[in-house]
Amino acid sequence: MPELKALAEFLRKQIDDSRLTMTEVASKVGYSKSQTGLYLAGKLPPEEFVTTLIDVTVREPALHRVRLARGRELFLAARSPSISVGQAGASGPGAELELLRAQQVEVYKELTASQRQVNDLLIAQRNSLQLVVVLTGMIGALSDRVESLTAEREHLLEISADPQVMERMQIRLVRALDQEARAKEELQLAREKQRQAEELAVVAQQRTAELIDELDRLRVGDTGQQHAQLAPTEAAGEPAPADLVGDDFETVLARVMAINETDDRTIRRIADELHDPDEDPPAALVQHPAGRPAVVVPVVLDNRQSDSDQAVAAGTAALIAFLSPASGPLLSGMARLGAMTGRNDSAAQAYAELVDRDTRVWGPDHTRTLKRRQQLVQQLSQSGQMGEAERVAAELVKDLARVHGPGHHSTLSVRRLHAEAVGSLGRTAEASALFADLAADYSRSPGPDHSDTLRMRELHADAVASLGKTAEAAALFADLAADYSRVWGTDNVFTLPVRYKHACLVRETGNPQEAKRLLEKLLPDARRRLKPFDSLALQIAATHDSFHPTNPDDTPNK
Template identity: 35%
Template sequence: MAEAKKRGRPWGEIRPVNAYASSLAEFLRRRVDESGMTLAALSQEVGYSKSQTSTLLSGCIPPHVFVVRLIAATVPPVLRERRQAEALKLLRDAKHPPRAAAVPAQASAVSPTHSQVQAEQIQVYERLTRALEQESELRQAAQNSAKLIWVLLGMVSTLDDRVRKLTLERDRLADGGAAGTLQDARQRIGRAEEQKDRAESELARAEEKRRQAEDLTDRLRQEIEALTDELDRLRGPGPSPHDHLPVLTGTFAQGPAEGGDTEADDIDAALAKATAVNDEDADTIDRISTEITGEPAPSAESVPIVPDNSPVSPDTANKPAHQLREEAEEATFRGDAAEAARLFLALAGVSAAYLGADHEDTLIARHNHAYWAGQARDPAGARDLYAALIPDCTRAHGPDHEDTLITREHHAHWVGEAGDAAGARDLYTALISDRARVLGADHEGTLATQRGHARWIGEAGDPAGARDLYADFIPDYTRVHGADHEDTLNARQSQAKWIGEAGDPAGARDLHACVVTDCTRILGADHEGTLRARHHHARWVSAAGDPAGARDLYAALIPDYTRVHGADHKNTLIARHGHAKWTGEAGDPAGARDLYTALISDRARVLGADHEDTLRVRQGHARWTGEAGDPAGARDLYTALIPDYPRVHGADHEDTLNARQGHARWTGEAGDPAGARDLYTALIPDYTRILGADHKQTLLSRKEYDYCAQLAMSGDPAAEGDL
């Protein structure tokens, strides 16, 4: 038994369903007071939440198991058997009040007619109390299912990603791995696919259980209203009898942990928890369905106990909302987008279950989940999450609410990031008028939408249109924010970009040079905006025909990126890539080769061997190896690279085709024009089909094919060396 200590707040008023229930409540409260236990400690001992324990000690008829556990927790062993017998007798009397002499003295003076009415009231009270208990259990089951749905949605997404990664690993092993290792990879894929099927099956079960629970709750609500009206009729004038009815609130069993662990055993354990929750909810729903359709109700001992927290392992789904929120915010501060997305998903599930799908906290958690999913390199996932969030925000807040408009803007952004620039452009077009109408033309939200609209017009293939839009609204930015505001500087950077993309690289170079000067003065040399402006300036210096100038700008930028962000930051690695490329273009192929050699290992370590940036660095390394005088080495590097491109990007991706072109070129340069001819023969139809017959790469390949074919026919070794 827990250590005795002084109780906290005094007991509330006892509002009994009958006189015997009042006696039982007083008896049990005395036992608690004698033990000195707090309500929190008692609730842990009896297996009920604090609110449920308080309700059961306020005059309603408690379950048999509750009474037994309370006596065991509060009464010393020497008195326990006697106190339990007394408590159970009071419980029997409360359930089945005696009709004659056993009735308390004050009841014996009433007339028979009054006694009959009182007995009928007691029966209606008991039915109403049971209906309220059933309604509470059904609401808990529905909320459990709602939370489980969120968790299982995350688990299915995790398993999708796991199957994809395992498939890539299997394909890599198939190209040269040991047979045993390949078989193990296949078994792991099979297990992951089976787990995904189980997760989807449990998800369908959870959705069905939530629907069933909500349907039964609606039916019970009608019965509760009818019983309440009946009590009003029996009671006559005076206070409403249902003012004294128990309010059965409280928490519900926690769902399973999210399957975020990459180990299959942990995923199995999470699925087992999901199955257990679904099974428990199914039992509850089936039992109550049987009760309210007329079959015998189970005994009080069989009523399931609903603790404050589920006794499962301390995974994400068992953490309280405030802890999930704190951990999610910590993940955002340290830049761990994937972990932040996972935690916000769990928080959204808990908020939906406890507060409801339309509660502001739930919508905010879902918004954060979508945002960090996008930051974690899942733009399609972010797009879909925002698409699902928009109608809920509209329903909860209205179409003109700021949160609804912000959600629409994020949706448009991630539609574009997921590869649909035209779709993003159209969504921004529709959003601009709404933002201007609701917020005003000069509101920062309206200006931000205009900027997004201009960007995706450019990305959708109209750089001149984007350039002109930026030229139109930059004066508005300057007027609203001021010339030195960071948003104004960012808009000027974007304008410079689209000037270059529209065919004026020198104009882009000059405007970026001005922006670099202003950013350094206003934001500081180490500010991210300043570093980004310098990076773009270097790019457009090269595009304007000055590779040596670009090389020097990148060389100066790299140590600053390294100092501010670290050697492994993506911007540092991108700047190193630009430095290597323009070192070669400025006439130092050996220097470029060496810079690429050093960069390959860092790219692979930070991003992975199959990341698109790693593959591009390998391709640059192969090219500059050849340009530095080692065509055979370049050929071999391309030979090793060719299988990886179609596996990662697909056979029709432009990077795959360009790698094949490089392979053909350096095969010819290495003294095998016939081999190069054959490679071009296979490549040209693909270039024509995918890029078009007039594309510069198609035309270049045709030219190289003709040259290699002539050399192969002439068999002139000297000419072959000049290819």
């Protein structure tokens, strides 16, 4: 019936405008999710359902009055429609069920296509990552090969080598230069494919979420899709070439070009499928350079240990230096790879790109964006960029405190990073105050005996000692050593260095007798718990032995 359809469309629009999910609406109106779905699909609801749904979805008072009046008007029309006998015979539960099933079938079709698009884009992203790894290593190896061939050619010129030898050398050099240029071209294309696939994946995932929500409304259960797997094409046997190293590079380039061609077709197809003809056309996709050779049958790498195999291994470690904007998940993995391989500057640059990307995709206050910014601070600190780390951390602390609160665990973690960066810049007094505030906040949550709380107190005491306030630092370490011993035990690996610092500070305050007594109690625990040549054990023993052996009242020997 048109009246019921008009009412259902009106109710669904209220939900869409409110940004609430199907589950949230069902919970707020006090009806089950399945019953709510039936009402939104065209079944006549109780009047209470209509008014309650408007109450929870329309917050603005003036608009609420208008929508409530319209909802009641549509409800009354749907409850007492003017229909003929023929219309009545075509209505009823059977007709409603057929309509619902038809809607389910259409949504299922769209959802299946959308999930296939997401899966294809993920495969394209994975392929592009593999290409970047291979090509990065290949470019480095080709650069070395060009340099080696150039030096060999110069040597042949100096010794006036046979012209045929010179000609073969020149052919190999020209071939290597051409391969290097083609590899750089393919690397640029692979990076651009990553960018395109990620942007299209965002659109496809949003569409998938919308379709799943629509299925919820239609009381449809979950569905799943089997992800297609790409089967590699087996390479046919090759005759033994004269330039084995050059042919290895040709093999890799052939495979790279084939994958780039396949991914290009996939991205263009999905871009066309997702494009709304009523909107502006999508951004121009990467065009293959004119004159690029076509690849019909892709080939795969053989098992020979050649320069190209070594290039792939070398490319993994050097990959992070060549990354430009890439997909979020893949770039995240590459940033971690850069950190693991010691390329901290490049890893920090990758995390900075991730922060910019996540800010645009998710928004500045999204949990993912805030986490990325924390990872950036950590990487900046590890790379020694303490000034930038302190600046980024200070801004992040303000945003985390605004979003989560000053005592949230994420805020506390970044406050610690900020305090450590401040201390490393030589602003010890400021760092001491920051650590004191942190220790107080950690004592409230997660608690006074938590390991993080004890660590903040230790960092605060270290900062106080660095300021030359020996007596105050000694008192702080005395309390801290007692708490560490109570919580962790007297010979715990965390307790021993705190007890040693306490003894050293007591000695510096001019109380050698007490310092010696503390060291005599500490030394057996350290020897029992630590290995004989552990650096801390050796320091404790050396400090203990520095006291005059026959007169415990003497000051320690310098």
